[in-house]
Amino acid sequence: MSKVDLTNLTTEQRNQNTLGLDTMSVKEALLLMNKEDEKVAEAVKKELTSIEPVIIQTIEAFNEGGRLIYMGAGTSGRLGVLDAAECVPTFGVSPDMVVGLIAGGEKAMTIAVEGAEDSMELGRKDLVDLNLSKHDMVIGIAASGRTPYVIGGLNYAREIGAKTASLSCNKNALISQSADFPIEVSVGPEFLTGSTRLKSGTAQKLVLNMISTISMIGIGKVFNNLMVDVKATNEKLVERAKRIIMQATEVDYETAETYFYEADEDVKLAIVMILTNSSKDDAMDKLTQAKGFIKKTL
Structure with a gap:
């Protein structure tokens, strides 16, 4: 087996600020960890120009009937799976619209x-099994920027003409060479040497939040700053759904509740019914013509 060289990876280097970590008090360690975490948002900010085209391409993929597919290993894979899973209740999408693949299943x-x-x-095989198409967007995630599983997937995605992006936490990452739109967020050495679930994981979570959330805004899943396609799958979400209707339309609780159930618990539909003074069927037609954007129905 060939030797894997991690020498030049920032994520693997020792953090000179945290030497003697095992002799610090809890308070000292907390303060230092918090100080290191403060660097993450600034590191992400520096890469916004790289993140923007990825979101634009993702919106385009959705509009073409394609999917957003994350793939990674370890922490990176888990973060992709988490973001994909959270899109279902938050934006009311089907589980196969945003997919998270993790090496090893x-x-x-x-x-x-x-x-x-x-x-x-x-x-490659995991994407083949998903019946990857040229309309899909594949984002490979690897803190190290060198994970073979991710590189294999990205190379296959490019072969068939799918849109590709990568997210790493090292500059000049190998996976960047296999992606049309690379993102490289360098957060510096970890608080605990090599533990990329820390700053690197936080950076990846921030970027994935940006990609999925703003892409969903781009296809009409948000009205002003409200989650109008939220699925009311428990008591808390039922109440949140009613509050969203109230906030979007300025009606009282009882009116919001009435329309919520008249619209078969479809928040967006209830809002359009109220704002356009339409029946359920007419509101559905308006939304279809507006491709799901509430403001275009007004």
Whole structure:
């Protein structure tokens, strides 16, 4: 087996600010960890010009009927799976519209699967099994920027003409060479040497939040700053849904509740019914013509 050279990876270097970590008090360690975390948002800010085209391409993929597919290993893979899963209740999309792939499959969410991340072929196979198409957007995530599983997937995605992006936490990352739109957020050495679930993981979570949220805004899933496609799957979300209707239309609670149930618990539909003084069927037609954008129905 060939030796993996991690020498030049910033994510693997020792943090000179945290030497002697094991002799610090809890308070000292907390203050220092917080100080290191403060650097993350600034590092992401420096890469906004790289993140913007990824979001534009993702919106385009959705408009073409394509999917957003994240793929990664370890922490990076778990963050992709998490972001994909959260899109379903937040934006009311089907589970296959935003997909998270992790090297080693579902088991790897909690238990590391030996060798899975080192297989380029596995990355390719997982996308083949998803019936990847040229309309999809594939985002490879790897803090190190060198994960073979991700590189294999990105290379296959490019072969068939799918849109590709990468997200790493090292500059001049290998995965950047396999993506049309690379993002490289360098947050510096970790608080705990090599533990990329820390600053690197936080940076990746921030970027994934940006990509999924702003892409959903771009396809009409938001009205002003309200989650109008939220799915009311529990008591808390039922109440949130009613409050969203109230905030969007300025009606009282009882009116919001009435329209919520008349619209079969479809928040967006209820809002359009109120704002346009329409029946349920007419409001549905208006939304269809407006491609889901509430403001275009007004």
